[in-house]
Structures are given as structure tokens and as C-alpha cells.
Amino acid sequence: MARGGQRPxxxxxxxxxxxxxxxxxxxxxxxxxxxxxxxxxxxxxxxxLVGRPGEMGDVGDLPWFPASEVIGMDDDPGNAVRRMxxxxxxxxxxxxxDGKAMGMVSAGNTGAAMASALLRxxxxxxxxxxxxxxxxxFPGGPWPTVLxxxxxxxxxxxxxxVQFAQMGAAFAERRYGIEKPRVALLSIGxxxxxxxxxxxxxxxxxxxxxxxxxxxxxxxxxxRDFFEGxxxxxxxxxxxxxxxxxxxxxxxxxLIGALTEILGRPDVKETADALYTHLLPLAxxxxxxxxxxxxxxxxxxxxxxSHGSSSSVAIVNAITVAHDLAVGGLVDEVAASVxxxx
Amino acid sequence: MARGGQRPxxxxxxxxxxxxxxxxxxxxxxxxxxxxxxxxxxxxxxxxLVGRPGEMGDVGDLPWFPASEVIGMDDDPGNAVRRMxxxxxxxxxxxxxDGKAMGMVSAGNTGAAMASALLRxxxxxxxxxxxxxxxxxFPGGPWPTVLxxxxxxxxxxxxxxVQFAQMGAAFAERRYGIEKPRVALLSIGxxxxxxxxxxxxxxxxxxxxxxxxxxxxxxxxxxRDFFEGxxxxxxxxxxxxxxxxxxxxxxxxxLIGALTEILGRPDVKETADALYTHLLPLAxxxxxxxxxxxxxxxxxxxxxxSHGSSSSVAIVNAITVAHDLAVGGLVDEVAASVxxxx
Numbered sequence: 012m013a014r015g016g017q018r019p020x021x022x023x024x025x026x027x028x029x030x031x032x033x034x035x036x037x038x039x040x041x042x043x044x045x046x047x048x049x050x051x052x053x054x055x056x057x058x059x060l061v062g063r064p065g066e067m068g069d070v071g072d073l074p075w076f077p078a079s080e081v082i083g084m085d086d087d088p089g090n091a092v093r094r095m096x097x098x099x100x101x102x103x104x105x106x107x108x109d110g111k112a113m114g115m116v117s118a119g120n121t122g123a124a125m126a127s128a129l130l131r132x133x134x135x136x137x138x139x140x141x142x143x144x145x146x147x148x149f150p151g152g153p154w155p156t157v158l159x160x161x162x163x164x165x166x167x168x169x170x171x172x173v174q175f176a177q178m179g180a181a182f183a184e185r186r187y188g189i190e191k192p193r194v195a196l197l198s199i200g201x202x203x204x205x206x207x208x209x210x211x212x213x214x215x216x217x218x219x220x221x222x223x224x225x226x227x228x229x230x231x232x233x234x235r236d237f238f239e240g241x242x243x244x245x246x247x248x249x250x251x252x253x254x255x256x257x258x259x260x261x262x263x264x265x266l267i268g269a270l271t272e273i274l275g276r277p278d279v280k281e282t283a284d285a286l287y288t289h290l291l292p293l294a295x296x297x298x299x300x301x302x303x304x305x306x307x308x309x310x311x312x313x314x315x316x317s318h319g320s321s322s323s324v325a326i327v328n329a330i331t332v333a334h335d336l337a338v339g340g341l342v343d344e345v346a347a348s349v350x351x352x353x
Numbered sequence: 354m355a356r357g358g359q360r361p362x363x364x365x366x367x368x369x370x371x372x373x374x375x376x377x378x379x380x381x382x383x384x385x386x387x388x389x390x391x392x393x394x395x396x397x398x399x400x401x402l403v404g405r406p407g408e409m410g411d412v413g414d415l416p417w418f419p420a421s422e423v424i425g426m427d428d429d430p431g432n433a434v435r436r437m438x439x440x441x442x443x444x445x446x447x448x449x450x451d452g453k454a455m456g457m458v459s460a461g462n463t464g465a466a467m468a469s470a471l472l473r474x475x476x477x478x479x480x481x482x483x484x485x486x487x488x489x490x491f492p493g494g495p496w497p498t499v500l501x502x503x504x505x506x507x508x509x510x511x512x513x514x515v516q517f518a519q520m521g522a523a524f525a526e527r528r529y530g531i532e533k534p535r536v537a538l539l540s541i542g543x544x545x546x547x548x549x550x551x552x553x554x555x556x557x558x559x560x561x562x563x564x565x566x567x568x569x570x571x572x573x574x575x576x577r578d579f580f581e582g583x584x585x586x587x588x589x590x591x592x593x594x595x596x597x598x599x600x601x602x603x604x605x606x607x608l609i610g611a612l613t614e615i616l617g618r619p620d621v622k623e624t625a626d627a628l629y630t631h632l633l634p635l636a637x638x639x640x641x642x643x644x645x646x647x648x649x650x651x652x653x654x655x656x657x658x659s660h661g662s663s664s665s666v667a668i669v670n671a672i673t674v675a676h677d678l679a680v681g682g683l684v685d686e687v688a689a690s691v692x693x694x695x
Contacts, residue, residue, distance in 0.1 A: 085544075150611065165541060165547075165548055165552075166549045166550065198592075199592055199595040199599075204429075206507055207507040207592050208508065233596070233599045233603075234598065234599030234603055235599040235602055235603030237604070237607075238603060238606075239603075250549050251592065251593055251596050253541040253576070254539060254541065254575070254576040254596065254597050256576065257575045257576030257577040258577070258600045258604070259576070259600050260577055261575075261576055261579050261580060261581075262579070262600070262604035262605055264580075265579075265580035269492065269635055270632075273628070273631045273632065273635065279627050279631060282625075282627050283624075285621050286616075286621055289615045289621060290612075293611055
């Protein structure tokens with residue numbers, strides 16, 4: 012992790028705080044600060060807030076980096092990051108760049124978090140474009156399935172998809188201890204002839220072993236395979252990945268909502284109570300609050316992007332993941348995994 | 354519907370049978386023939402089977418068109434249709450072309466059904482590429498949401514997306530009686546600046562009214578909006594549409610499976626019985642068997658593509674829909690809706 016030049020190493024690095032954007036997210040600053048305090052009070056992880064002095068509420072003993080501006084959830088990411096140089100997102104990314112924080116966490120504007128990390132931390136050598144890796148909960152399996160790119164790049168080349176495979180595998184290995192992750196390409200049929208020219212080309216490169224030996228390429232999977240346990244990592248362009256992720260979330264939310272409504276009806280309410288002991292673990296396993304957030308891969312630092320609706324629980328998980336991956340050397344692992352692709 | 358030239362009109366057209374591919378689908382010919390017989394025996398709709406004589410089981414009084422070949426579910430569509438000229442799919446499409454059937458239904462190889470319809474019935478004038486329109490069940494609303502293209506064209510132009518909007522609106526109007534359907538573009542954010550160049554260009558054309566006055570363009574929707582009732586028709590390229598549709602189906606199947614498993618556990622089994630009276634209507638509303646199948650739009654004839662796993666129930670619905678839309682003038686409506694786009 013000495014890649015930045017100015018960053019401390021060894022124990023000094025491990026003592027750095029995780030920088031938490033106190034101002035980003037639908038429930039900021041309340042839930043964000045509450046999550047940060049919980050981590051600081053109950054673990055050995057150091058945490059520092061980033062935000063507007065006086066607007067973060069009761070921060071307890073937490074240290075903070077001042078930032079006078081706030082990028083809104085709907086602000087245009089590129090413009091906002093260029094214009095608001097004293098925003099909490101930009102300052103959080105700078106803290107990582109300057110060796111003052113081991114990583115950053117934000118539940119704010121995803122595009123702006125990405126742009127801040129990219130512009131301030133910089134891209135890792137050889138990486139064409141960073142990508143967002145999102146763990147998809149898989150209650151039937153030992154670990155979530157990692158989907159990338161889930162929204163950073165609406166347009167991709169086949170070479171980018173090969174790098175997403177490399178970076179996703181490095182992430183899955185560090186995050187879940189999978190020795191040689193299985194990586195699949197998202198397409199519209201299992202045969203290599205299926206898909207648009209982009210997927211066909213990427214399939215060819217991956218099947219030829221252009222991605223290296225860090226993962227097993229298991230071919231194409233389809234949208235229906237997210238819960239089939241066929242693969243550890245699913246690679247796609249950021250447009251398709253974002254649509255798939257949101258379709259999945261929307262379907263789950265719809266069905267869980269319909270079920271909750273049914274369980275509340277007068278004639279089943281009583282019997283329904285017995286069911287909750289079984290339903291709650293399933294709901295918890297599916298809840299994105301518990302997966303620790305998405306990770307921006309390919310930048311020179313750890314950047315965890317938590318769901319916009321994050322509660323303190325999600326923030327606790329995101330901070331813990333950011334800490335573990337920063338100390339565990341994720342950035343070096345990702346840097347080592349990526350090869351230039353012609 | 355006289356567009357084919359040789360087709361009967363008026364009462365003669367209404368007396369034509371719906372041609373049902375008896376050999377296509379995971380449960381063919383048994384469930385297919387059973388569904389066809391149910392329609393013929395219980396309604397005024399005429400039905401004719403298409404398949405291998407002697408291999409269709411007990412066909413009762415149903416007439417049939419002979420076809421000696423069967424295209425497999427995994428056969429390459431283009432090759433299969435070119436090579437197997439006496440296949441049930443090709444013969445079904447020819448029956449429509451030749452004015453011997455009012456429309457066709459198949460639960461077989463989707464790509465081959467599409468190719469058969471396109472090559473035998475032909476494209477409607479001005480249509481760049483036909484598209485598959487799939488009704489997504491929406492239990493909370495008055496009618497399903499129509500998604501197209503759900504898999505016919507892995508690569509699309511913005512002009513194609515505009516035509517999908519026109520054809521999808523014509524379908525929604527005929528199928529569900531929606532006077533001026535709301536049409537949305539599937540993207541990765543609600544702002545018109547979101548998405549790949551394809552979506553941005555299509556958004557521009559639709560917002561400028563290039564799609565005509567047959568529908569209301571309501572802007573972008575995201576994957577999470579399938580069950581939000583924001584729109585009647587969702588337009589996207591066939592790659593994204595196929596991924597979204599299968600992600601949605603996979604999510605539903607996963608969650609319903611997990612729930613069924615929980616309801617079967619010994620300690621809740623008894624109380625769970627009371628719940629089924631509430632859960633079954635929801636499950637039925639979500640079941641693709643009940644939506645009547647997908648429709649190939651833009652070809653010169655009615656072609657309903659039913660799910661590969663179709664039971665007799667799905668076939669009954671598919672035949673009924675094919676009949677109602679053929680008699681209701683869907684093809685003329687679609688033809689009239691499409692304008693050439695530069």
C-alpha cells in the first residue's frame with residue numbers, strides 16, 4: 012500500500028483511521044455518525060469523520076477532517092467534484108491520498124464518490140477504468156457473488172471486461188478468502204456465440220486465458236443465475252450491471268413488501284408470528300445493509316460506497332470492510348492482478 | 354390484416370385456426386396438445402396443431418399440419434430454420450403466411466420461432482428489426498408492464514428503440530386497452546444524461562416526439578422500477594432486456610423457493626396452511642404461465658412465444674391471446690404505428 016508514496020507503512024498504516032463521509036447519504040449525518048461511533052467505541056478500528064463542523068451532531072470522541080461543502084445525492088458527479096473542492100467527499104479521498112486515512116467510506120452520491128476517488132487517489136498503473144464491485148447476497152452459499160461493473164462505466168471495451176475479471180477476482184480472494192475465484196461473463200445465453208459483439212469478444216479473450224491465472228473463467232451466465240451458485244464473480248459492463256443490480260433489488264423489495272403485507276392481515280397475523288423466526292434470518296441475509304457496501308476497484312486506495320439509504324448498521328459494516336481490506340492489502344492485490352490488454 | 358395478400362378477411366379470417374407448434378417446449382407434446390385441446394373444446398377458438406404425425410399423442414378432434422422435423426431447444430436458430438424446412442416451427446409460420454392460420458403459438462426455441470416468423474411471414478413495411486415484447490406481471494396494477502426488446506436483438510440503434518416504443522405502445526393498447534400508453538426508456542438513472550450513448554440518443558429522439566403521438570414518453574426508468582407502476586411499456590435493447598427479464602425471474606424464483614422451503618418446516622407447517630389462501634393469489638399473479646406469453650412484434654402475422662417450461666395452462670393463455678390479437682387487428686395496428694426514423 013506504499014504506492015501513494017506518502018503513505019505510512021506497517022503498524023503506522025494500521026493505526027490510520029478510516030475516513031467516513033459524514034454528510035453523504037439519505038440518512039446523513041445522523042445514521043452515519045452513529046455507525047462511525049459504534050465502530051470506534053466497540054472495536055480497535057480508528058475512525059475519522061469528514062464533514063461540516065457543527066453540522067455533524069454529537070460526534071463523541073471522534074476526530075474529524077473539516078469540509079465546508081456537501082455534494083448532493085442528485086448533483087452531477089463530474090461538475091460537483093470539480094467545483095466543490097472543499098466537499099466532504101473530495102476531502103475524504105484526499106485524506107487517503109495524503110496518508111492520513113487508510114481508506115474512505117461514503118453513502119453519498121455514488122458517481123461523485125467515484126470521481127473523487129479517481130481524481131484524488133488516482134488510477135492504479137495499467138487500469139483502463141475503475142469499476143464498482145457489488146456483493147450480491149447469496150443466502151444459500153458460503154459467500155456473496157461479486158458483480159462488477161455495477162455502474163461506473165456505461166460504456167465498456169472487451170479489454171475493460173477482462174480487467175474487471177482480474178480486479179473482481181482479486182477482491183473476491185481478499186474479501187472472502189476464495190483461493191481461485193470462479194469468474195463468469197453475464198450474457199444472454201450460455202454459449203459463447205451469445206451476446207453482443209462486446210460479450211463475444213470478451214468471452215474470446217477470457218477463454219484464451221488473457222486474464223491470467225488468478226481465476227477460473229467458467230463461461231457465460233445469465234440473469235437467472237445470480238442465485239444459482241455457479242460462479243463467485245460476475246463480470247459485465249456498467250450499464251447492464253446497474254440494470255441487473257437494480258432489477259434484483261426491485262424484485263426483492265416488491266416480493267418482501269407483498270409478503271409483509273400478507274403477514275399483517277388480521278386472519279393470519281397470529282399464525283404469522285411463528286414464521287418470523289424463520290423469515291428474519293432470510294431477510295437479514297438478503298439485506299444489502301449487511302454486505303458491507305460496494306467497492307471501487309482500480310483506484311489507488313480503498314473506497315467503499317455504501318447504499319444511499321444506509322443506516323448505522325450498514326455504515327458499521329462498510330467501515331469494517333474498508334479497514335480489513337486496507338490492512339489486508341487489497342490495493343496491492345488489485346494492482347498486481349491487472350495486466351495491460353491490447 | 355390483409356397485408357399478406359393471400360389472407361382471408363372478415364368472418365373467414367376469424368374462422369381460421371391458431372397454429373400451435375406441438376413439438377416445441379420442455380413439456381412438448383403432452384402439455385402443448387392438452388392446452389390446445391382445452392381451448393378447442395371449451396371455446397369458439399379454432400386450433401390446429403403443427404407436428405410429427407403419430408408423435409403428438411391423443412389429439413382428439415384437432416386438425417393438424419404435418420411437419421416431419423423438430424428444432425431442438427438448444428439448436429442454433431439461424432441454421433436450424435434454414436436447414437429444417439419441414440420443421441413444426443417453420444410450417445407454423447408458413448400456415449400464417451399462407452392464410453391457413455390466423456396466428457402461431459410456440460413454446461419452443463425462442464430464436465428459431467423468431468427466425469421462422471421473420472423469414473416466412475416477413476417484416477412489416479418500415480420496421481428495422483422485429484422485437485420481443487414480454488408482459489411483466491404487476492400484481493399491484495391493472496395490467497402487466499410490457500418490456501421490449503426482451504431478447505431478439507442483442508445490438509440496437511436509437512432508431513430501433515424508437516420503433517420498439519411505437520410497437521410496444523400499439524401492443525399495450527390492443528392487449529390491455531390502454532388508450533395512450535406511457536412508455537419509458539430503461540436506463541441507469543432518471544436524468545436524460547444517464548446511460549450509454551445509445552440511451553442518450555434514444556432519449557433525445559423520444560423526447561423530441563420522433564415516436565409520434567401514439568404514446569406518452571415518460572422518460573427514463575431504472576431496473577428497480579419494474580414494480581412501481583410508473584409506466585406501461587419499458588423499452589431497451591435486447592441484451593439489457595434479456596438480462597433484466599431473467600434477473601427478475603431468477604430473483605422471484607429464488608425468493609419463492611426460499612419461502613416455500615420455510616413454510617414446509619415442521620414447526621410452522623400447520624400454521625402455514627392458513628397463509629396459503631393469501632399466498633396463492635400472489636404466486637398466481639406473478640406466474641408467467643398466466644400472462645399469455647411474449648409477442649414478436651414487427652412481423653407480418655401474430656406470433657406468440659410461450660415460456661419453454663409452458664404447461665397446458667400457459668398454452669391455453671397463449672392461444673387465447675394469439676386469437677384475440679389476430680382478430681383484434683394487432684398486426685395492422687403495429688404496422689400503422691411504425692414510422693421510418695433517420
